[in-house]
Amino acid sequence: MAKMDLLRNAWIPVRHRNGAVTGDLITLEEQLCGSEAWDIALPRDDLEMACLQLLICLVQVMFPPDDAPALRQRAKTPLSPEEFADGVAKLGDWFDLDHPEWPFMQTRGIKADEATPIQKLLIGLPEGNNHAFFNEPGEIRYLGAPAAAIALFHQAVNCPSFGGGFKGGLRGGAPITTLVSGDHLRETIWRNVLTRESITDLLPVYDFDFAQDQPTWVQPIKAGETFPTARIGLLRGLFWQPAHVSLIGADEQQSCQLLGGEPGPAYSGFLKEKFTYTAEGTPWPHPHGAxxxxxxxxxxxxxxxxxxxxxxxxxxxxxxxxxxxxxxxxxxxxxxxxxxxxxxxxxxxxxxxxxxxxxxxxxxxxxxxxxxxxxxxxxxAGSNLKHLVELALKSRDALWKKLFYVGKGNKDKGFKGLGVGLQKTGEVLFFRRTERLVQSALADVAFDDAGFNTHRGNFVAALAKVCRDIFNELTEPYAAKPELIPIIAVARAGLGTELARLQQEVKTHGG
Known part of the structure; x- marks a missing residue:
């Protein structure tokens, strides 16, 4: 295999922000030291985010700014080649995908009865009957080095484990990742890099000593080992590999079936073996999730x-x-x-x-x-934002309860129900029809603006209309039966009362 070092070789798939060029692979130095406005370019949005997260983690451990002013300056000004070289020197050859002793996020000497197809490394594409994101099983038979590195990282950090007997990542099996977006890739990376002050808040005794803080493929976890999560350093935690895996090179040069391009060194599968340990204490304070x-x-x-x-x-x-x-x-x-x-x-x-x-x-x-x-x-500030979300969820709850009520009926009052549960359908319709409404409410008016209360009032009125429309739409087919008219009328009136209460809540909430 040709050498592929994430710190030195071209592996980042990008396109120009203006759309003029697509399909390029650039180096980390070109990204951090150049002034081009790039975006990550992968055919799957989840892998694009994984690539971004991998870049953030690399920059985080090499170039942590001292404080907020230093971070703002980093986001504005590209690194010099000398600064970049100093940062890369700290990590040596730890991020070489095919290193003879410690390949990136892999373990040498794995014992496995058979190879696993490379497609299994792409989440949602395991062998068997789960083909959530591709039409045919086996569609991805070869990955080039850039795609393989991104997929390795993503599988370890963001995805469910390989199954029984395999450990998941430090944040659990399928954590939500939340990051700040910028105007272009370099700005986005820096907006998510923590200052030394922020790192101290997370890891109070961390000393930025890479002689002690080494990745799991360089300083392996011992099989069956028990250790406190508090002992995990920043670099080790960001690049935590909970599994034993080893990539298998293809016999011949192949085009990457994820990124395309000319034939070259590629991977056809990997070996994996069951491996367990016990991490005790509170979850490691990973900076990329809530x-x-x-x-x-x-x-x-x-x-x-x-x-x-x-x-x-x-x-x-x-x-x-x-x-x-x-x-x-x-x-x-x-x-x-x-x-x-x-x-x-x-x-x-x-x-x-x-x-x-x-x-x-x-x-x-x-x-x-x-x-x-x-x-x-x-x-x-939080208060107004939280209230907007609560108003939307309370509107959903009011609709759900009245649709449940109209389906079940009220024996004590002699109201016959529809005999069918409409509440789940109502919830699906509510979320579908309010998606743009909610996102606009969150984005269009500053939360500390003098007119925010009017904005909030318009928002809850629009929510109420959606709820009433869905209720009427779902119950209308049953209104032709005289015996069902009472429960529909009572439920509709109750929904109106609940929605009016929310509008009153807006008036009393204040600015």
Whole structure:
């Protein structure tokens, strides 16, 4: 195999922001030291986000700015070649995909009965009957080195494990990743790099000593080992590889079936073996996701957010961006560190929030979510943003309850129900029809604007209309039966009362 070092060789798939050039592979130095406005260019949005996250992690460990002014300067001005060379020297050859001793995110000497097709490395494309994102099994038979490196990282950090006997990542099986978006790739990277001050908040005793803080493929986890998560350093945690895997080179040069291009060194599969360990204590404070704190059976439980329902990403917006201490409220949350840092390093700026994750059933992915959500300036105060989300969810709840009621009926009052549950259909329609409405409400008017209350009032009125329309649409086919008219009328009136209560809540909430 030809040498492929993430720190030195071209592997980043990009296109010009103006769309003039596509399909380029550039080096990390070209990205950080150049002034070109690039975007990542991959055929899947989840892998684009994984590539971005990999770039952020590399920059984070090599070039952590001292403080907020230094970070703002980094985001404005490209690195010099000398600065870049100094940063790369810190990591030596740890990020060489085919290193003879410590290949990137791999383990040498794996014992496996058979090779696993390379397609298994692309989440959602395992062998068997789960082909959530491709038409035919076996469609991806070869990956070039750039795509393989991105997929290795993504599988380890963001995805469910390979199945029984394999460990998942430090954030759980399918965590939600939240990052700040910038005007172009270089700015986006720096907006998500933590200053030394922010790192100290996360890891109070971390000393930036790479003699002690080494990746798992250089300083391996011992089989069956038990250790505290507090012992995991920044570099080791960002590039945590919970599995034993080893790429298998193709016998002949092949075109990458994900990125295309001319035939070259490629990978046809990988070896994997079961490997377990025990990490004790609270979750490692990974900076790229929101941590939720809950109390269950009297015990404090901390876990990173994941998608567990079909509800859209905006329903979790408060958790994504609004910190709650949990000192008085046992149900707390901590947004991703880059989000918190952005609110103080770039105050009064609108936030473009990148959200990505999967809804999974054990090791199988059943849905993927990757989107950009925009928040108007003033979002960091939290109260008005949280209230907008609550108003939308309370409107959904009012519709759900009345559709459930109309289906079940009320025996005590002699109201016969429809005999069919419409509430789930109503919820699906509500989320579908309010997606643009909610996103506009969050993005169009500054949260600290004098006219925000009027904006909020218009928002809840629009939500009420959607709810009434859905209720009428779903119950209209049953209104032809005289015996069902009473329950429909009572439920419709009850829905109106609930929605009016929300409009009154807007008037009393204040600015």
């Amino acid at each position: 941590l939720q704190v809950a109390t269950k059976k009297g015990k404090r439980e901390e876990k990173f957010l994941s998608f567990t329902t079909t509800a859209p990403a905006w329903t979790l917006m408060s958790e994504f961006v609004v910190p709650r201490s949990g000192k008085q409220d046992p149900e707390g949350s901590r947004p991703a560190s880059a989000i918190v840092q952005f609110s103080t390093t770039w105050p009064k700026k609108p936030l473009s929030l990148l959200v990505g994750g999967y809804r999974s059933n054990q090791a199988s992915v059943i849905e993927r979510r990757h989107e950009l959500l925009s928040l108007a300036s003033g979002w960091e």
